[in-house]
Amino acid sequence: MESIDVSVIITTRNEEKHIKNCLESIIKQTYPQDRIEAIVVDNNSTDKTKEIALTYTSKVYNFGPERSAQRNQGIRQAQGKYILYLDADMSLSPGVIKECVDKCESRGYIALYIPERIIGEGFWIKVRDFERGFYNATCIDAVRFVRKDKFLEIGGFDETLTGPEDWDFDRRIRVIGKVGIINACLYHNEGRLHFSKYLKKKKYYGNTLERYINKWGREDTLIIKQLGLFYRFFGVFIEDGKWRKALTHPLLLLGVYVLRFFIGIGYLVNKKPINEDREVF
Secondary structure, three states: OOOOOEEEEEEEOOOOOOHHHHHHHHHOOOOOHHHEEEEEEEOOOOOOHHHHHHOOOOOEEEOOOOHHHHHHHHHHHOOOOEEEEEEOOEEEOOOHHHHHHHHHHHHOOOEEEOOEEEEEEOHHHHHHHHHHOOOOOOOOOOOOEEEHHHHHHOOOOOOOOOOOHHHHHHHHHHHOOOEEEOOOOEEEEEEEOOHHHHHHHHHHHHHHHHHHHHHHOOOOHHHHHHHEHHHHHHHHHHHHHOHHHHHHOHHHHHHHHHHHHHHHHHHHHHOOOOEOOEOOO
């Protein structure tokens, strides 16, 4: 029997619309299927998420209360040398896993960023996809493919955080080894963007942001960069020559700033800012 190289951990809650596409994309990987396992960690779904998942993998577990705990539970069940963690509304392009394994094995990376494309319907999804393309492998991004032994070495995800747990995990993993980025991408299906739902989601994930800030300190340089006005509004769009891409699509860039503005307003309405010159986005 071949050993498992990669454990793909998918966290779910009422994702019957997306889980099939996610699992199908794992089956379609160019990497040998007998060396990949799919692990679904569900948080008490009331729809058919678990039923659909069980038609693809027997490794379906129920665990909560939030995504961080679900991911850590998935790791406890994982047999692979490497971990790839996904949300249920994500799917992989066919070459993701092969490129990740090859790059880690040949170049000694302990973790990798995977470029993310936003898919769905309407103009605002195009704006989101345009925006997300500037974030790859920046401090706003987070690694998704990780050596299991290194994951365990840093203690996995901080289960007191929901939303900023990705940033927290990313900064801890980068301290202990070399990280990189691949070319193959994953797709994140956001459907049709509705401002009210989008802002509600951002608010929900921001509920533990203060905890993340306190963990690392308000004057931490990375915290300032991740949450500061300058980098989120300007720096990430101009660094490393990215300003050329930004100026190529002025209408989409304007749309990005409209979204940023409304997220900032939503934060100010619901919570006090970090200080007078910083906001949370």
